[in-house]
Amino acid sequence: MKIAIASGKGGTGKTTLSTNLALYLSQKQKTVLVDLDVEEPNSGLFISGDLIEEQVKYNMVPKWEPESCILCGECQDNCVFNAVVKIGSQIMVYPQLCHSCYACSELCPQNSLPMVPNRMGILKYFVKNNLHFVESKLDIGQEMAVPIIAQTIKYIEQKFEENTYKIFDSPPGTSCPVIEVGKNSDFVILVTEPTPFGLNDLKLAVETIRELDKPFGVVINRYGVGNDDVLNYCSEQDLEIIAKIPNKREIAEIYSRGESLFDRISEVKTELEKIENYLIKLNQQ
Amino acid sequence: MKEIVVISGKGGTGKTSITASFAYLSEKNIVIADCDVDAADMHLLMKPDLVRKEDFYSSLEAVIDQNTCIGCNKCFEVCRFDAISRENNKYDVIYLNCEGCAYCEKVCPVDAITMKRRLDGEWYISNTRLSKPMVHAKLGIGTENSGKLVATVKNIAKQVVELYNKDYILVDGSPGVGCPVISSLSGASFVVLVTEPTVSGLHDLQRVYSLIKKFGIKSGLIINKYDLNINKYLEIVNFAQKEGIVEIAELPYDETFVKAQTLGLTMAEFEDSNIKQILSDAWNKIIKLVN
Amino acid sequence: MKIIFTTKGKTWDSEMDSRFGRTEFLVVYDEEKDELTAIDNSAASQDAHGAGPKTSAKIGELGADVLITGNGPGGNAEKALRSLNIQIFVGAGNMTVKQAFEAYKKQELRKF
Numbered sequence: 001m002k003i004a005i006a007s008g009k010g011g012t013g014k015t016t017l018s019t020n021l022a023l024y025l026s027q028k029q030k031t032v033l034v035d036l037d038v039e040e041p042n043s044g045l046f047i048s049g050d051l052i053e054e055q056v057k058y059n060m061v062p063k064w065e066p067e068s069c070i071l072c073g074e075c076q077d078n079c080v081f082n083a084v085v086k087i088g089s090q091i092m093v094y095p096q097l098c099h100s101c102y103a104c105s106e107l108c109p110q111n112s113l114p115m116v117p118n119r120m121g122i123l124k125y126f127v128k129n130n131l132h133f134v135e136s137k138l139d140i141g142q143e144m145a146v147p148i149i150a151q152t153i154k155y156i157e158q159k160f161e162e163n164t165y166k167i168f169d170s171p172p173g174t175s176c177p178v179i180e181v182g183k184n185s186d187f188v189i190l191v192t193e194p195t196p197f198g199l200n201d202l203k204l205a206v207e208t209i210r211e212l213d214k215p216f217g218v219v220i221n222r223y224g225v226g227n228d229d230v231l232n233y234c235s236e237q238d239l240e241i242i243a244k245i246p247n248k249r250e251i252a253e254i255y256s257r258g259e260s261l262f263d264r265i266s267e268v269k270t271e272l273e274k275i276e277n278y279l280i281k282l283n284q285q
Numbered sequence: 286m287k288e289i290v291v292i293s294g295k296g297g298t299g300k301t302s303i304t305a306s307f308a309y310l311s312e313k314n315i316v317i318a319d320c321d322v323d324a325a326d327m328h329l330l331m332k333p334d335l336v337r338k339e340d341f342y343s344s345l346e347a348v349i350d351q352n353t354c355i356g357c358n359k360c361f362e363v364c365r366f367d368a369i370s371r372e373n374n375k376y377d378v379i380y381l382n383c384e385g386c387a388y389c390e391k392v393c394p395v396d397a398i399t400m401k402r403r404l405d406g407e408w409y410i411s412n413t414r415l416s417k418p419m420v421h422a423k424l425g426i427g428t429e430n431s432g433k434l435v436a437t438v439k440n441i442a443k444q445v446v447e448l449y450n451k452d453y454i455l456v457d458g459s460p461g462v463g464c465p466v467i468s469s470l471s472g473a474s475f476v477v478l479v480t481e482p483t484v485s486g487l488h489d490l491q492r493v494y495s496l497i498k499k500f501g502i503k504s505g506l507i508i509n510k511y512d513l514n515i516n517k518y519l520e521i522v523n524f525a526q527k528e529g530i531v532e533i534a535e536l537p538y539d540e541t542f543v544k545a546q547t548l549g550l551t552m553a554e555f556e557d558s559n560i561k562q563i564l565s566d567a568w569n570k571i572i573k574l575v576n
Numbered sequence: 577m578k579i580i581f582t583t584k585g586k587t588w589d590s591e592m593d594s595r596f597g598r599t600e601f602l603v604v605y606d607e608e609k610d611e612l613t614a615i616d617n618s619a620a621s622q623d624a625h626g627a628g629p630k631t632s633a634k635i636g637e638l639g640a641d642v643l644i645t646g647n648g649p650g651g652n653a654e655k656a657l658r659s660l661n662i663q664i665f666v667g668a669g670n671m672t673v674k675q676a677f678e679a680y681k682k683q684e685l686r687k688f
Binding site: 008009010011012015039040042045046078080081099100101102103106107140143172173174175176179183195196197200201204205207208211212225226227249252253255256257258 | 295481540
């Protein structure tokens with residue numbers, strides 16, 4: 001079962017929840033935590049394991065073959081992303097701007113732009129006890145998060161069986177990368193906090209996930225701080241609040257050290273149990 | 286005109302709350318720019334009174350004219366993004382998947398496909414309860430956050446500065462290290478880095494600082510919730526000293542942060558705030574450093 | 577010599593545009609013919625990415641020998657411009673086109 005942990009806002013506790021939920025679930029069932037916040041993967045700061053495998057991830061970009069090229073410039077006209085341009089008597093390709101649509105390559109009358117692999121980033125697979133952990137990271141200078149996210153999810157689907165819990169730590173926000181993760185999940189957990197900022201961004205996140213038509217539920221972090229507006233909103237919108245992690249300075253302190261919470265704070269363990277039961281029920285349906 | 290950009294790398298460090306406090310503390314000669322366009326929050330503390338709203342167009346999307354389409358399947362064959370649906374020989378575009386590459390438009394033998402600019406968001410100019418103008422925006426759901434909307438907000442803010450003879454732009458920057466942040470930083474006179482003494486906080490501070498270093502912009506540091514973890518706090522202080530980043534302020538972990546936010550107030554004006562003075566001193570220090 | 581300026585207008589009195597990729601106009605001065613022509617570059621600002629390469633391609637087509645601009649081209653554009661063997665001068669961002677030209681002639685602009 002593929003569960004995406006997302007939020008409209010950064011800093012609500014996505015990674016905290018993903019890592020602790022994954023650690024907790026892995027005690028009883030095979031679980032893989034997948035960090036898909038490929039621009040800034042952070043889960044690895046909380047989980048150390050043995051490196052099992054690493055794979056460089058590539059996307060396909062055009063490469064100029066000057067011998068057959070007649071410098072007609074059609075490739076430049078065909079590229080809406082300015083990734084292929086005719087500069088003087090050369091065709092220049094900018095791989096970091098390329099969206100891999102293949103238009104320039106396939107429409108070139110001389111076949112002078114074959115598509116070749118271009119390094120995007122790297123996928124690493126670790127294991128610690130029963131927890132499997134996969135992290136993908138975009139190389140600096142690469143801008144396209146979506147292709148590496150898509151390839152990482154494919155890797156997970158191939159490597160892990162159906163009955164593994166697959167926890168996807170999503171990027172924050174509501175843009176393309178989040179859509180890509182949500183699209184490929186069975187269920188989405190939206191993490192929020194009971195503050196005005198938290199509520200504002202929860203509404204945006206809900207709008208985003210509803211576009212994807214995926215079932216989702218809400219987990220409230222730092223419960224007790226702020227006010228009840230988030231609770232009221234969830235009730236109005238008929239959203240299920242799966243768990244409420246309490247606001248405790250102690251939790252912030254443990255988090256700041258990069259340590260796990262599920263085995264140190266009993267209230268956190270209780271809330272994770274609630275999430276587990278919810279997932280089991282979901283699976284049975 | 287000086288541009289002060291507040292960024293954090295990591296989300297949740299208090300960047301927006303602190304920027305809002307500075308907006309309150311500053312003199313009237315300032316324009317506020319909320320460049321945190323993917324889930325913007327500044328407006329929740331500014332009570333904006335809309336003066337002008339504009340549509341923001343950025344990416345392209347394909348549109349198939351059903352009357353012209355002959356169902357030849359060419360668009361379906363070339364699309365690499367699974368953005369063409371075909372049901373009962375009816376071809377349509379799946380907008381959530383359309384990358385806007387226009388390949389389908391080029392191969393359609395009957396010109397049934399046109400590329401349209403997509404409405405990717407909106408930007409606004411508003412007056413705020415602080416009587417200081419604010420330029421802000423909303424990025425559309427599922428849109429690529431290319432940095433273009435951030436650049437638009439900045440450009441409009443510059444125009445407002447010129448129109449009203451203001452001296453400063455105060456920018457609530459984008460999180461992360463990608464194009465939106467780079468766009469937020471472009472043209473900055475000074476960068477305020479907000480961090481927290483956690484493993485993630487330090488990690489993301491270092492990543493975002495490498496960007497600032499590359500652009501050679503003068504920067505200062507605010508450590509929020511500094512008393513949460515003394516070890517991490519010291520690591521951050523060391524890092525700042527080594528890199529020559531000026532330390533502007535240290536804010537203690539404080540529950541009144543949220544109390545103020547819940548009342549729609551910044552920490553600088555909230556009665557029970559314990560950090561009013563620290564924020565005020567911080568802002569004065571920033572103004573001195575910028576000039 | 578053909579000299580290209582990144583500008584905000586079409587004449588000698590126009591302000592220079594300090595940007596390269598998203599410059600509003602490109603003004604070309606053909607020294608031999610003593611002709612000044614202006615090209616609208618506003619389409620480059622429409623695109624989210626790749627304005628540098630796009631504008632560089634235009635420069636390639638215009639066959640310029642010298643580029644005079646403000647801040648200088650970004651990484652992508654620089655790569656393209658270097659392959660054209662065009663001389664790039666920066667620091668003219670706050671001048672008029674005429675002033676920029678004179679500064680260039682007096683060798684007061686910095687070579688990029």
